[in-house]
Amino acid sequence: MDNHETEQRKSEHLDIVLHQKVTSHQITNGLERYRFRHEALPEINFSHIDIGTKFLNKTLLAPFAVSSMTGGTDSALYINQNLALAAQERGWAMGLGSVRAALEHPEVAETFRIRKYAPDILLFANLGAVQLNYGYGVDECKQIIDLTEADALILHLNSLQEVFQPEGNTNFQHLFSRIEALCSALDVPVGVKEVGWGIHGELATRLYSIGVAFIDVAGAGGTSWSQVEKYRSPDNQIRHAAEAFTEWGIPTSDCIIDVRKHAPHQHLIASGGINTGVEGAKSLALGADLVGIGRSLLHNASSASTPDTLISQLKRIEWELKVAMFGIGCKDIPSLKGTNRIALIHP
Ligand SMILES: Cc1cc2nc3c(=O)[nH]c(=O)nc-3n(C[C@H](O)[C@H](O)[C@H](O)COP(=O)(O)O)c2cc1C
Structure with missing residues (x-):
């Protein structure tokens, strides 16, 4: 695919x-x-509440991550810069969007080089797992890590999104063995995420068993990629089909509970439609170790030339988390994760 096509697709997604x-x-x-x-x-004393945590042996000032979103377009340059500066300021983790564009079109690599803005954060590089069937292997993944100076690589599973994209890569066969080989060959941990339809407990268990270090459920309830591709597709049939998938996916809370039931002690990120610190608190109480937030940060990341409004949004989310912890008497993240003060109010 030429650079113009890739860049246009990514710009359309953002728009x-x-x-x-x-x-x-x-x-x-x-x-x-x-x-x-x-x-x-x-x-407890509200001012003593500590929301710091550790993930993959790295210290975070808050149990939050900016979900993998962008890179490879003109606007991605300043969006990623804002996201990185804000993550550094608040001590959040951050994911980059798929770094494939940087390998195929080195002229856009700069949009992924954000380590200079965020020297201390836990940084995730990102690649579609399906690319392991389309010419990507250990060498390319090592290049991705070198280029981004990331601490870990996230492989995303986006089968339905690929189907709805006119230019999609839809051969998802044999990926378990390719992911397993990658996990043992790379020096950094490999995680797996969805993009908004969720990962269930059995799949998570199988992925952990082949060496995947962490799962991000990226469940349903937030950004729906069939909806996004519906707006992009020039094909009437595809637009109608995408509409039929509007309600597809496993809700984020169901994913967290199911993965925790199957894998009580493995690293787990909750994401998919999470916008507030209260939702973050609930996700942690249900068993997540970290909470990922995507689309709801994009507006502030893309609308200003400085990260100030984005930093305010991050602070607000942290404050909501702290207030929720105060409201149930939890002074730190371990006690929130161990709380029995969360209950299902209706099935
Ligand atoms: C503009 C945009 C681009 C995205 N690109 C990627 C990507 O390159 N790789 C990936 O793993 N997920 C990507 N995602 C999915 C997010 O990481 C996240 O899983 C999804 O948006 C659900 O979270 P949300 O409801 O908080 O947005 C993208 C999301 C958005 C909004």
């Missing part, structure tokens, strides 16, 4: 995600079905 309704009509992340039992006398 659609920022300006169209790209969520499902009914399906939600499911977190609204859970409620914390309020503690009127929390017996």
Whole structure:
């Protein structure tokens, strides 16, 4: 694919995600079905609440990650810069969008070189797992890590998105063995994420068993890629078919619970439709180690030349998390993760 096509696809994605309704009509992340039992006398000092945590042996000031989103276009240069500066300032982790564009079109590599803005953060590089069937292997993944100076590589599973894209790569056969080989050959941990339709417990268990270091469920309830591709497709048939998948996917909360049931102690990121610190608190209480936020950060990341408004948004999310912890008397992340104060209010 030439650079113009890749860049145009990525620009269209950004434009659609920022300006169209790209969520499902009914399906939600499911977190609204859970409620914390309020503690009127929390017996802690609000100013002592500590939301710091560790993930993959790296210290984070807050249990949040910017989900993998962009790179490879003109606007990605400053979006990634803003996201990186904000992540560095607040001590969040951050994922880059698929770095494939940088290998195929070195002229856009700069949009992925954000380490200089965020020297201390936990940084994830990103590649579609399906690319392992389309000429990508250990060498290319090592190049991706070198170029981005990332701490880990995330492989994304986006089978339905590929089907809806006119230029999609749809051969998902034999990926377990390719992922396994990659996990043992790379010096950095390899994680696997979805892009908004969710990962269930059995799949997570199988992925952990072949050496995958962490899973990001990227469940349903937020950005829906069938919706995004619906706006892009020139083909009437595909647009109609995409509409039929509006309610597809496993809600984020169901993914967290299912993965935790199957794999109680493995590294787990919750994401998919999470916008507030309260939803973050619920995800952690249900078993996640880290909470990923994608589309809802894009507006502030793309609308200003400085990261200030984005940093304010990150602070607000952290504050909401702290207030939720105060409301149930949890003074730190381990006690939030161990709380029994969360209950399903209706199935
Ligand atoms: C503009 C945009 C581009 C994205 N590109 C990627 C990508 O390159 N790789 C990836 O793993 N996920 C990508 N995603 C998916 C997100 O990482 C996330 O899983 C998904 O948007 C669900 O989270 P949300 O509901 O908080 O947006 C992208 C999302 C957005 C909004």
